[in-house]
Every structure is written in structure tokens, then in C-alpha cells.
Amino acid sequence: MNEFSLVNQIEQIETLLSALKQQTGQQSAHSRNQSYIQIHQLKTMVSQYCKDNQINLNDFALLANIGRATLTRTMQDPGNSNIKSIEAILNVMGKQLYIGNINNES
16 A cells, blocks of 8 residues: 555545534534423423323322422413422423523533
8 A cells, every 4th residue: 555545545534534523513413402492391391291191280290299389380480480399390300400501502
């Protein structure tokens, strides 16, 4: 194998590696975006969880160890709700609360 052939093969490998890194990065970003939900969608999340698990809101409130009125209030206006109530609701669904930038930058 001559030097030119070796250099050419290395360049091809680097090009393929770069393309693979770019593709993997795009897939990771896509996966991250799909796994995050904005807090104003809490009502939809709880409703879907109850439907999927065939429970009512009273049962959900019991699982979250909060009152039914607190659950309703938090679902209606999570932005003005107690963080402990939000965390209790998310915990029932196996979710956590994260804080991030609005523009999705680090």
C-alpha cells in the first residue's frame, strides 16, 4: 500500500466519522426534544395518565398524596402552583421537573 492510498483511506474514514457524529448528534437532539414537555401541558399529561391506567382524578390525587382540589388547581394553572404539588403529581407519572433555557441552548 502506498502513502497516497493510505492518506486517501484516512480521509474517507474521517469523512464517514464526521457524518456519523453529525447524524448521532441530530438523533440525540431529536430524542431530547421529544422527552421534554412544557409545564402548561400538565393537565393533558394527567388526563392521559388516568385514561391509560384506568383511574379517576380522585385516585390520582390519593396516589400523589394531595387533595383533589389541589390536583385540580394545579392542573388548571401549574404556573401559579406550589412546586411540591407539581412534583407530587409528576412523581406519580414517573416524571421529574427540569429547568432549561427557553431557546433550548445550554
